[in-house]
Amino acid sequence: MSLEKLHIFRPMSSIQLAVTITHLPAYHAAHIPDTEIGLLAIDSISAFYWPDRFTVEQMRSAPPTAEPRKQAPNFASPLQHVLTALQSFRLSHSPVIALINWGLIPLNEPSPVSTPTFYKQHLHPFPLPFAPNPNAPRTNVPMNHSFPTSSAPLPITHHITIPSTTIPPFNPGISLEEAKAQEEQRRKEIVERGELVGIVRTPGSTKIGRFTFRIGDTHISTS
Numbered sequence: 001m002s003l004e005k006l007h008i009f010r011p012m013s014s015i016q017l018a019v020t021i022t023h024l025p026a027y028h029a030a031h032i033p034d035t036e037i038g039l040l041a042i043d044s045i046s047a048f049y050w051p052d053r054f055t056v057e058q059m060r061s062a063p064p065t066a067e068p069r070k071q072a073p074n075f076a077s078p079l080q081h082v083l084t085a086l087q088s089f090r091l092s093h094s095p096v097i098a099l100i101n102w103g104l105i106p107l108n109e110p111s112p113v114s115t116p117t118f119y120k121q122h123l124h125p126f127p128l129p130f131a132p133n134p135n136a137p138r139t140n141v142p143m144n145h146s147f148p149t150s151s152a153p154l155p156i157t158h159h160i161t162i163p164s165t166t167i168p169p170f171n172p173g174i175s176l177e178e179a180k181a182q183e184e185q186r187r188k189e190i191v192e193r194g195e196l197v198g199i200v201r202t203p204g205s206t207k208i209g210r211f212t213f214r215i216g217d218t219h220i221s222t223s
Contacts, residue, residue, distance in 0.1 A: 005035060014048045014078030021085035025092060037095045044100040045082070046123060052078045080125055087154050097154075103161065116199045116208065118161055129156035129203035161199040165190050 007027075011017040021040075028037055056077050090097060103119035121128055167186045170179050194215035201208055212223045 005032075007032075014052050014082050017042070017048070018078070018081035018085045021082065021089055024089055028093070037093050039098065040086075040089065040095045041098040042100065044102060045079075045126075046100075046102040048078065049102070049123065077124065079123060083125065083127075083154050090154070116161060117163065118199075127154050127156045129159055130201065156203060159201045159203070161201075162196055163199065 009020050011020050024037070024040075086097060089095070101123065104122050105120040107118045107120055108115075167183065167190070170182065174182075196213045198211045198213060199208060200211065214221045214223075
């Protein structure tokens with residue numbers, strides 16, 4: 001019954017994604033007028049990062065026109081249209097919005113498991129919920145991307161980092177056959193455990209929380 005309320009859209013570009021979000025109020029009114037939209041999830045907001053980056057670089061390198069009156073207006077990146085559409089839909093329908101993002105560039109060097117690794121924000125423009133600490137080393141400062149002054153940023157209430165699950169290194173001198181068998185067994189154990197750990201941060205707070213999400217054969221649990 002719950003999956004009957006799930007609606008999936010598959011845009012092929014950031015512009016299509018922005019148009020889809022902009023059209024959601026009309027879709028809601030036409031197809032599910034008696035059902036509240038409680039959750040809007042985008043997996044992932046980074047899906048079109050490289051095509052968008054290429055588009056922006058192409059626009060920036062385009063030669064200027066000879067006549068000032070024919071100059072193109074200030075170019076907004078495709079992601080800006082997505083965030084503007086999300087902000088409008090948030091104000092009109094107040095759903096929970098979950099944006100899944102890649103972690104590409106670590107803020108800190110590899111560290112013990114007890115110390116979480118966070119990542120720089122590679123998308124532009126995108127909200128930066130954690131202001132840089134002016135006293136922190138430069139390597140710990142996120143990339144300084146900001147919104148144009150004409151657009152209000154999409155507020156971020158919680159930020160969850162899911163560290164990648166790593167397999168312990170092999171012992172020195174292990175044979176190729178033993179390494180293959182251990183690798184298959186360790187991967188199997190990770191998959192069968194069905195466990196993810198989330199590192200939770202809240203803007204305006206220095207506290208860091210953790211939770212564990214487990215997917216079993218008959219249930220889902222958190223702790």
